[in-house]
Amino acid sequence: MNSSLLSLAIWVPIIGALPLLALGSERRELVRWLALAVAIAGFAVTLPLYLDFDRQFVGMQFVEMAPWIPRFNVQYFLGVDGISVLFILLNAFVTILVVLAGWEVIQEKVAQYMAAFLIMSGLMNGIFAALDAMLFYVFFEASLIPMYIIIGVWGGPSRVYAAFKFFLYTLLGSLLMLIALFYLFLQAGGSFNLLEWHQLRLTMTPQILIFVAFLIAFAVKVPMWPVHTWLPDAHVEAPTGGSVVLAAIMLKLGAYGFIRFSLPILPDASHYLAPMMIALSLIAVVYIGFVALVQADMKKLIAYSSISHMGFVTLGFFIFNQIGVEGALVQMISHGFVSAAMFLCVGVMYDRMHSRQIADYGGVVNKMPKFAAFFMLFAMANAGLPATSGFVGEFMVILGAVKHNFWVGFAAATTLILGAAYTLWMYKRVVFGAVGNDHVAELTDIGWREFLVLALLAAAVLAMGIYPFPFTDIMHASVDNLLKHVAMSKL
Amino acid sequence: MLNNFVMPDLYPAAPELFLATMACVILLVDLFAGPARRWLTGSLTLLTLIGCAAVTFLTFDGTSSLTFANMFIDDPVADFLKFLVCIAVVVVLIYGRDYMAERNLDKGEYYLLVLFATLGMMVMISAYNFLTLYLGLEMMSLSLYAMVAIDRDSPRATEAAMKYFVLGALASGLLLYGMSMIYGATGTLELGLVAQALQDGVANRTIMVFGLVFLVAGIGFKLGVVPFHMWVPDVYHGAPTAVTLFISSAPKLAAFAMALRLLVSGLFGMADQWQTMLMIMAVLSIGIGNLAAIAQQNIKRMLAYSGISHMGFMLLALMSGVVGRETDPMALVNAYSSAMYYSVAYVIMSLGAFGMVLLLSRAGYEAENLEDFKGLNKRSPWFALMMMVIMLSMAGIPFFVGFFAKFTVLLAAVAAEHVVVAVIAVMFSLVGAYYYLRVVKLMYFDAPVDSAPIRASVDMKILLSANGLAVALLGLFPNTLMMLCTATLVRSL
Numbered sequence: 001m002n003s004s005l006l007s008l009a010i011w012v013p014i015i016g017a018l019p020l021l022a023l024g025s026e027r028r029e030l031v032r033w034l035a036l037a038v039a040i041a042g043f044a045v046t047l048p049l050y051l052d053f054d055r056q057f058v059g060m061q062f063v064e065m066a067p068w069i070p071r072f073n074v075q076y077f078l079g080v081d082g083i084s085v086l087f088i089l090l091n092a093f094v095t096i097l098v099v100l101a102g103w104e105v106i107q108e109k110v111a112q113y114m115a116a117f118l119i120m121s122g123l124m125n126g127i128f129a130a131l132d133a134m135l136f137y138v139f140f141e142a143s144l145i146p147m148y149i150i151i152g153v154w155g156g157p158s159r160v161y162a163a164f165k166f167f168l169y170t171l172l173g174s175l176l177m178l179i180a181l182f183y184l185f186l187q188a189g190g191s192f193n194l195l196e197w198h199q200l201r202l203t204m205t206p207q208i209l210i211f212v213a214f215l216i217a218f219a220v221k222v223p224m225w226p227v228h229t230w231l232p233d234a235h236v237e238a239p240t241g242g243s244v245v246l247a248a249i250m251l252k253l254g255a256y257g258f259i260r261f262s263l264p265i266l267p268d269a270s271h272y273l274a275p276m277m278i279a280l281s282l283i284a285v286v287y288i289g290f291v292a293l294v295q296a297d298m299k300k301l302i303a304y305s306s307i308s309h310m311g312f313v314t315l316g317f318f319i320f321n322q323i324g325v326e327g328a329l330v331q332m333i334s335h336g337f338v339s340a341a342m343f344l345c346v347g348v349m350y351d352r353m354h355s356r357q358i359a360d361y362g363g364v365v366n367k368m369p370k371f372a373a374f375f376m377l378f379a380m381a382n383a384g385l386p387a388t389s390g391f392v393g394e395f396m397v398i399l400g401a402v403k404h405n406f407w408v409g410f411a412a413a414t415t416l417i418l419g420a421a422y423t424l425w426m427y428k429r430v431v432f433g434a435v436g437n438d439h440v441a442e443l444t445d446i447g448w449r450e451f452l453v454l455a456l457l458a459a460a461v462l463a464m465g466i467y468p469f470p471f472t473d474i475m476h477a478s479v480d481n482l483l484k485h486v487a488m489s490k491l
Numbered sequence: 492m493l494n495n496f497v498m499p500d501l502y503p504a505a506p507e508l509f510l511a512t513m514a515c516v517i518l519l520v521d522l523f524a525g526p527a528r529r530w531l532t533g534s535l536t537l538l539t540l541i542g543c544a545a546v547t548f549l550t551f552d553g554t555s556s557l558t559f560a561n562m563f564i565d566d567p568v569a570d571f572l573k574f575l576v577c578i579a580v581v582v583v584l585i586y587g588r589d590y591m592a593e594r595n596l597d598k599g600e601y602y603l604l605v606l607f608a609t610l611g612m613m614v615m616i617s618a619y620n621f622l623t624l625y626l627g628l629e630m631m632s633l634s635l636y637a638m639v640a641i642d643r644d645s646p647r648a649t650e651a652a653m654k655y656f657v658l659g660a661l662a663s664g665l666l667l668y669g670m671s672m673i674y675g676a677t678g679t680l681e682l683g684l685v686a687q688a689l690q691d692g693v694a695n696r697t698i699m700v701f702g703l704v705f706l707v708a709g710i711g712f713k714l715g716v717v718p719f720h721m722w723v724p725d726v727y728h729g730a731p732t733a734v735t736l737f738i739s740s741a742p743k744l745a746a747f748a749m750a751l752r753l754l755v756s757g758l759f760g761m762a763d764q765w766q767t768m769l770m771i772m773a774v775l776s777i778g779i780g781n782l783a784a785i786a787q788q789n790i791k792r793m794l795a796y797s798g799i800s801h802m803g804f805m806l807l808a809l810m811s812g813v814v815g816r817e818t819d820p821m822a823l824v825n826a827y828s829s830a831m832y833y834s835v836a837y838v839i840m841s842l843g844a845f846g847m848v849l850l851l852s853r854a855g856y857e858a859e860n861l862e863d864f865k866g867l868n869k870r871s872p873w874f875a876l877m878m879m880v881i882m883l884s885m886a887g888i889p890f891f892v893g894f895f896a897k898f899t900v901l902l903a904a905v906a907a908e909h910v911v912v913a914v915i916a917v918m919f920s921l922v923g924a925y926y927y928l929r930v931v932k933l934m935y936f937d938a939p940v941d942s943a944p945i946r947a948s949v950d951m952k953i954l955l956s957a958n959g960l961a962v963a964l965l966g967l968f969p970n971t972l973m974m975l976c977t978a979t980l981v982r983s984l
Contacts, residue, residue: 024872069895071973072902112872134898138889145883148928152936160936164928171888171924175917178898182905182913 005062006078006129008045009088013038013095014122017115028110032103035114039099042121043092049085055474058481060131060195061085068135073190077132082478083259083329084128086471087252090336091128093460094248095121098241100453101344105240105351106154113154117241120146124249128256133181133192136260140253141174147242147250155237162230162237169230173217180213184265198264201490207269214262215273221254224314225284228307235303236356240347243299247306247339252332255313259325263317264485270318271486277318282411284311289418293425298349298356301426302342305382308415309335315412316397319404320486325479326472327396333471334381334389334464341378341457345371348450349430352443358429362436367443372431374446374454379427381461383420389464500558503565506547506573507613513539514606521599529597536602537584540609544577553982557619561681564619567979568751568831572616572744579741579838580609585954586846587733589947593853596641596731604641605737608634612745618752621670621680628666628713631745632659635738639730651729658722662712669705672698673758682757689760703761706753707768713746714802717775724783727795732852732859735791736845739798740838747834750809755827755984762813769810770912776803777916781923791859793926794844797885798837800923805833807916808900811907822906823984828977829899835972836884836896839965843881843958850874850947850955858941864930866939874945875934877959884962886927887920891966899973 016038023031054061060079068076080088098117106113123146126139144167152163185192188200202210220227231251235243263270270277285308292304309331316328348371349364350356365372381388384395394415402409435441446454464471501508517539521532547570555566584605591597611630618624636659640652674680676698677688688694712719727735754765780800787793808830812823851858851867858864868875884891897920904913947955965972 021872021876067970069970069973071970071977072899109868112868138894141894142889145888148931149935152932160932163932163936164925167928168921168925172921175921176914178901179905179910179913179917182902183910185902186906 003062004064005045005049006064006080006088006125009042009049009092010078010122010126010129012045012122013042013118013125016041017118017122020111020115020118023111028107031111031114032099035099035118036096038118039092039096039121042118043096046089046092046125049080050089050474053082053085053474055082056477058477063131068132072134072185072192074134074192075132076135077193078129078135079131080129081481082475083482084256086329086333086475087128087249087256088125090252090333091121091124091249094245094336094340097340097344097453097456098244100449101244101347102239102241103449105347109153113150113241116146116150117245120150120245124253127253131194133184133194133197133261135192136194137174137178137181141171143250143253144170147246150242151234151238154239155242157237158233159237162233165230166234169220169227173220173227176213177217180210183210194260198485200265202266202268204268204272204491207266207490208272211262211266211269211273214257214266218254218257218262219280221257222251222310222314223254223307224280224311225288225307228284228288231307232300232303235306235343236297236299240343240350243343243347244340247302247343248336251306251310252336255310255317255328255332258314258317259482264482266490267486268489268491271320274318274320278315278408281311281315281318282408284308285315285412285415286418289415289422292422293418295422296358298346298358298426298430299343300356301358301422302339302346302382305342305419305422306335306339308419309339312394312397312412312415315408316393316400319400319408320483321400321403322479322483323396324400324404325483326475327393327398327400329393329475329479330389330396330464330468330471331393334393334461337457337460337464338378338381338388338390341374341454341461342382344453344457345375345378348446348454353439358426360437361430361440363433363440364431364443366435367440368445370451371446371454374458375427375431377458377461379423381465383423384416387462387465389461389468391465392468499560500556502550503556503558504563504617505550506543506577507610507617509546510539510543510606510610510613513542514603514610517606518599518603521603526598529599532599532602533584533588533597536606537581539606540577540581540584543609544574544581547574547577555983559623561683562620562623563617565617566983568983569617569748571975571979572748572831573613575835575838576609576612576616576741576744579744579842580605580737582842582846582954582958583733583737583740585951586842586849587736589951590733590849590852591731593855594642594731596733601638601641604634604638608638608737609741612741615745616748618749619682619756621674621682624749624752625663625667625670627745628749629663631742632663635742638734638737639726641734642731645729645731647729648731651726654729655722655726658712662709662719665705665712666709669702669709672702672705676702682752685757686759689758699758699761700764703758703764704768706758707765707772710746710750710753711772713749714743714806715799716772716802716806717779717799718772720776720780720799723799724792724795727798728789728792728859732791732845732848732857736842736849739794739841739845743798743802743838743841744834747805747831751827751830754809755812766810766813769806770909773803773806773810774912774915776800776806777919781919781926784923784926787926788861789859790848790861790864790930791845793861794841797923797926798841800919801833801837801885804897804900804916805830805837807909807912808833808903811903811909813907822903824977824981825899825906826903827984828973828980829896829903831980832973832976833896833900835976836892836965839958839961840881840885840893843877843955843962844885846951846955846958847874847878847881850945850951853943853946861930861933863941864933865937865941867934869939870942871945873956877956878934879931880959880963882927882930884966886924888924889966890963892962892969892972893966895966895969895973
């Protein structure tokens with residue numbers, strides 16, 4: 001199969017962003033509509049990826065290959081399997097939401113704001129589609145630039161600190177990864193082709209060293225405990241759109257890195273270090289869950305809840321069974337929807353009150369009933385209530401974990417209590433009760449644009465919770481293949 | 492000895508001869524044109540340099556030839572570097588024209604010094620004998636000392652020139668002393684014969700190592716790497732910005748050529764010795780350059796320290812040619828071509844960065860503090876974007892040329908089994924990312940303090956935009972330049 005769909009998915013948003021930059025910040029209305037058009041076009045070109053995806057076929061589909069840097073045998077090599085295709089769709093979908101969410105809130109430098117998000121969307125599609133390690137790496141690092149700008153220009157009071165922390169933290173990890181990529185390049189006899197790397201034989205010591213280099217890169221991005229500290233800062237300071245993309249897509253890059261790089265290239269090291277990975281994941285799930293409980297800032301609370309949920313994802317990967325890995329992937333997609341929705345909900349309130357402190361709210365339901373209903377649904381999904389998407393992934397991972405080891409599963413299951421506790425307690429304090437103060441009394445309910453954004457997400461969350469088959473079906477063959485790779489020793 | 496005169500083949504030296512002749516013509520033209528027709532000198536200088544680039548391009552034939560009794564070599568690497576030097580100097584002149592005119596510094600001397608410095612660099616690039624090399628080096632250096640002091644009334648510039656001159660003279664002395672040692676051990680000044688003597692094992696190794704240390708010190712000084720870097724920040728800071736732009740660009744290519752000729756063409760037999768020396772210098776430069784740059788408030792000083800770290804990266808590639816004691820042609824090509832690629836990429840970025848400083852400066856006002864970049868995005872989104880591209884490129888973030896420069900260098904280092912050094916280098920480039928990002932922060936996150944509109948001539952604006960776009964496009968399509976560096980090097984080694 002040869003098509004240019006993946007190239008389109010990458011370059012349509014990026015090239016579409018250029019006229020926005022050229023238009024400048026004068027004609028705001030035009031810029032917004034144009035940005036929306038580009039985002040929708042970007043989503044439209046990804047749809048055939050899902051519809052025409054061959055579910056039985058094991059391996060990469062929609063493959064594109066062209067020499068990019070023949071001097072070092074770097075290829076412009078794109079392709080998706082059942083795992084990555086979902087993230088490209090999710091990314092393109094979230095981009096539309098972000099454009100809509102920034103419609104009225106962003107009044108300064110509108111063109112640059114929209115362009116930054118569109119460019120980032122294209123770059124992240126590139127990360128998910130790249131099958132050449134260097135191509136992956138350049139997209140991986142380049143995606144830091146727009147996010148740095150977004151946090152720094154449109155962020156909150158200590159945005160500068162957060163932007164630097166975000167950038168340098170992530171760069172630290174990826175630079176070590178670069179050295180590991182060079183090593184693999186030389187071992188593979190001068191090839192950056194990821195699929196060839198999956199077959200590459202490596203002895204234990206290099207495997208472990210490379211695993212550690214990759215771990216630092218991906219763990220920062222996921223983020224795993226203890227390198228998670230940049231995330232709460234970045235989330236709190238970023239504008240709503242930034243938080244949404246950060247939580248929904250950027251965090252997935254690290255986890256995606258584990259399945260594309262660490263597991264298949266370094267199966268022996270993965271097995272050897274799995275207990276450590278499981279321990280780190282459980283610390284994230286349990287300890288960060290407690291940390292989330294005591295947060296006074298809503299965005300911080302959701303940020304910590306994200307870390308805790310991502311702990312589930314890494315846990316699912318490193319128990320090496322089908323249901324665990326699939327559960328982790330479902331959890332990634334679901335978290336993409338739910339965390340995006342949670343941040344949008346906080347954004348809706350923040351736009352009206354200019355406060356993220358839980359204490360400043362109370363009784364919001366009296367003034368914003370429609371909003372409260374949506375927020376309720378997303379809070380439940382975040383807590384992992386059955387019939388929402390949050391339940392499916394967590395349940396599958398817990399099942400897988402119990403299969404692996406009862407006590408691991410037991411520890412993971414505490415999230416059902418913790419998650420419910422911190423989310424619902426926050427929800428109760430913010431939404432229920434009597435009207436807290438005069439500011440809350442002046443709140444107005446959501447407008448049609450906000451309604452549309454939240455409704456789209458609500459539909460996704462419910463659909464995935466009630467009938468997850470379309471999501472699991474597409475990834476089935478690829479996960480199978482992945483596990484086969486992981487089970488094969490390379491020693 | 493020589494009993495009869497043989498006319499040397501002048502063809503390989505055509506660009507130099509053209510440049511030397513034109514420089515003498517311009518000297519006379521300037522004398523008679525007088526201050527009223529100063530534009531004539533400037534335009535003729537530009538045309539000469541463009542002509543020189545054209546001559547270099549037209550006489551390029553992809554082969555190596557020696558002339559002037561094997562003192563002068565014309566090989567593809569030389570042609571390529573000379574061409575780039577001419578282009579870089581043209582860019583320097585256009586960027587600096589308004590700046591120099593506003594300060595009444597664009598006298599005939601300025602243009603002539605530029606021409607003679609360029610001639611010196613070209614001779615350096617083509618040197619195949621210690622004497623030719625030294626002649627070219629001194630021609631370049633003396634012109635540069637005078638250029639730094641061209642603003643006679645500025646105490647800061649005079650101080651900088653003095654420092655530059657004293658330390659530069661010391662370095663030249665060291666270099667000369669090293670050369671004399673090697674001459675003593677091998678009995679020849681010709682690089683090829685030195686290499687031959689090393690291979691035959693007839694040279695006294697102790698004296699050779701002794702001489703090598705002095706040579707490496709001299710090279711280190713001209714490149715501006717730790718521990719011979721003290722002059723760099725002061726000179727960059729003290730010199731008029733247009734001159735800083737000049738010092739930071741083309742001479743780096745010449746210094747790279749000098750290192751390549753001396754160490755690779757001449758003293759390759761002692762690679763195991765000088766590689767270790769270069770490794771120490773590279774690691775120290777990358778470390779100290781990046782750490783010291785953080786503390787700078789003056790962008791010229793910041794870029795000076797950043798330049799030190801970039802030259803450290805270049806050395807990192809230069810020291811990766813020979814693994815153990817085995818000479819693997821593939822490793823050689825990868826290492827030296829990536830050093831060359833790094834130098835070229837650095838020159839392109841450095842031109843852009845100092846060009847931006849010049850763009851923001853105007854009559855009676857030096858925009859040389861980091862603060863002056865505050866809110867540039869409000870004042871001019873386009874040039875803020877260009878500066879961001881250049882800064883991120885210097886930090887080594889893809890998709891810009893600086894990333895691929897670091898890519899090739901680190902790959903060469905890892906291939907040479909210098910993994911630990913490579914890890915140290917990337918960790919310090921993480922430190923480096925901080926101060927480049929700070930410039931981006933000032934431009935994008937902060938409000939402007941200076942709201943004067945940006946005034947510059949159209950050609951400068953176009954050229955500066957082209958420069959920024961080149962940094963981006965050479966990053967999106969890095970293969971061509973990489974291949975050029977590799978191909979010329981393969982044909983010259």
